[in-house]
Amino acid sequence: MKCGIVGLPNVGKSTLFNAITRAGIAAENYPFCTIEPNVGIVEVPDPRLKPLIDIVNPQKVQPAIVEFVDIAGLVAGASKGEGLGNKFLANIRETDAIAHVVRCFDDGNVVHVAGKVDPLDDIETINTELALSDMETVEKTLQREGKKAKSGDKEAIALCAVLEKIQKWLDESKPVRTLGLDADQLQLIKPLCLITVKPVMYLANVDESGFENNPLLDKVVNLGKAENAPVVAICAKIESEIADLEDEDKAMFLTELGLEEPGLDRVIRAAYSLLGLQTYFTAGVKEVRAWTVKRGSTAPQAAGVIHTDFERGFIRAEVIAYEEFVKNKGEQGAKEAGKMRLEGKEYIMQDGDVVHFRFNV
Numbered sequence: 001m002k003c004g005i006v007g008l009p010n011v012g013k014s015t016l017f018n019a020i021t022r023a024g025i026a027a028e029n030y031p032f033c034t035i036e037p038n039v040g041i042v043e044v045p046d047p048r049l050k051p052l053i054d055i056v057n058p059q060k061v062q063p064a065i066v067e068f069v070d071i072a073g074l075v076a077g078a079s080k081g082e083g084l085g086n087k088f089l090a091n092i093r094e095t096d097a098i099a100h101v102v103r104c105f106d107d108g109n110v111v112h113v114a115g116k117v118d119p120l121d122d123i124e125t126i127n128t129e130l131a132l133s134d135m136e137t138v139e140k141t142l143q144r145e146g147k148k149a150k151s152g153d154k155e156a157i158a159l160c161a162v163l164e165k166i167q168k169w170l171d172e173s174k175p176v177r178t179l180g181l182d183a184d185q186l187q188l189i190k191p192l193c194l195i196t197v198k199p200v201m202y203l204a205n206v207d208e209s210g211f212e213n214n215p216l217l218d219k220v221v222n223l224g225k226a227e228n229a230p231v232v233a234i235c236a237k238i239e240s241e242i243a244d245l246e247d248e249d250k251a252m253f254l255t256e257l258g259l260e261e262p263g264l265d266r267v268i269r270a271a272y273s274l275l276g277l278q279t280y281f282t283a284g285v286k287e288v289r290a291w292t293v294k295r296g297s298t299a300p301q302a303a304g305v306i307h308t309d310f311e312r313g314f315i316r317a318e319v320i321a322y323e324e325f326v327k328n329k330g331e332q333g334a335k336e337a338g339k340m341r342l343e344g345k346e347y348i349m350q351d352g353d354v355v356h357f358r359f360n361v
């Protein structure tokens, strides 16, 4: 699951992305996959890990991770192939959610592509390009599938009906994510990889002093409320400075700034949630580990994240809610307190579940 970072040039995307890669997991720790230069993999900060570690005292700890993709160079006209438009749009299609970086800082030394700093204009420019790109995809598919529909192909008829709805919506400059399509309709259009169906959050890039009394930020926050999209304010410049520090200096620097955690942590958690992800834990003496599943996953699906054999041979899951695990000081205590549940194939995983899977090989 990947979160793409988009935004106009000169809004601070590279600065933020550099902070992500430097705070992130080094490519040498992933010898089995090539990490492209535009991909940053970061651990998801999770305050629940520490208590688990204190109880279990494991040899190893593995937090959940999330992947960011830097999609630089989106400009007005991208959907018509301006700049490196087509390539960038293709990169966005492959992501699962979008973090839209918006400039909310005034700095005469940093040129703004449109000549003035107006976050709402900027957002509209990008959104227009994304919508135009979707429109093109929809038109092409309608032409192709329309022929099949005429000859009575049931699937094509259903698809065309959804696409016509989408076309109207996009014509009104609205993103597909707000159309309220149901699960079946979403499944039908999945192969199209539409961009505006993906969930979006706005990252308002502010100056050091711009977290409060910042009318530019207020504009983005209000837009986020109207669109039901999360807004995270960060100062990319500070984040890139923090990312370079050793842990001890980092803590000192944050205290000086009056911050509890790097803004990056908020960005990472927001991305994780935007991607529709949640965590369950395995807590053994060898390893305490946070695993990632889509919200709404069943127990066998969650087991499949560890190993496909676990899903195939799933028998049941021994589940302890996180709070009970901590309150009862571990598995043994939770069992004695009657807080361990045996769950079957239909069980929907809850965020924070501490789990032991039983399976046949």
Ligand code: GDP
Residues within 6 Å of the ligand: 007, 008, 009, 010, 011, 012, 013, 014, 015, 016, 072, 105, 106, 107, 110, 205, 206, 207, 208, 235, 236, 237, 238
């Ligand atoms: P990109 O084109 O969106 O990738 O933007 P960059 O990350 O390259 O940033 C463009 C310029 O804005 C660089 O000179 C950055 O140093 C500067 N910049 C980025 N974030 C901030 C910020 O929070 N405040 C100020 N004043 N400048 C910033």
